[in-house]
Amino acid sequence: MNHDYQTQLDQAWVGERRGEVFFSAVAEHTSDPAMKSKWTDLAELERRVGTALERLVDIQQIPVETLSMEMAGREFAAASVNESLASITEVIDTAVETYNAMRDTGPAEHATELDILARHEIALQTFVRCELAGQSDSSMDEVTQLLQELRASQS
Numbered sequence: 001m002n003h004d005y006q007t008q009l010d011q012a013w014v015g016e017r018r019g020e021v022f023f024s025a026v027a028e029h030t031s032d033p034a035m036k037s038k039w040t041d042l043a044e045l046e047r048r049v050g051t052a053l054e055r056l057v058d059i060q061q062i063p064v065e066t067l068s069m070e071m072a073g074r075e076f077a078a079a080s081v082n083e084s085l086a087s088i089t090e091v092i093d094t095a096v097e098t099y100n101a102m103r104d105t106g107p108a109e110h111a112t113e114l115d116i117l118a119r120h121e122i123a124l125q126t127f128v129r130c131e132l133a134g135q136s137d138s139s140m141d142e143v144t145q146l147l148q149e150l151r152a153s154q155s
Contacts, residue, residue, distance in 0.1 A: 013057045016050030021066040025073025048150040049120045085128045095121045
């Protein structure tokens with residue numbers, strides 16, 4: 001396995017762990033019950049995707065700094081929802097490109113995990129786009145579907 005690919009996997013796993021902390025902090029500091037529920041589900045999605053990736057990375061050797069993500073989550077929750085969502089659009093779009101490329105070029109034995117990684121980022125991208133477009137009722141459809149699959153496979 002090539003070093004760059006392993007580095008991408010390691011970074012993806014760290015990103016999932018940091019994303020879990022970030023979305024948990026947003027949920028904790030959000031007063032709107034509907035948005036709190038969405039942020040909680042997004043934190044669970046990040047956790048479950050990280051769990052799916054664990055067999056591909058040496059988690060004992062990867063430091064995960066989360067305090068900055070907790071603070072960023074609090075700040076995110078303090079801003080307006082649209083302003084906050086707009087601020088993460090570029091990061092998510094870049095991750096979608098990266099994870100799709102990893103899925104398309106990764107080793108066959110990693111296909112399941114790489115598909116989960118790519119699909120979850122697309123679901124997050126869809127969530128952000130729907131929320132920004134005022135389509136809040138359908139923003140979590142892809143997230144919910146993937147969460148149901150992950151809950152079933154990880155139980």
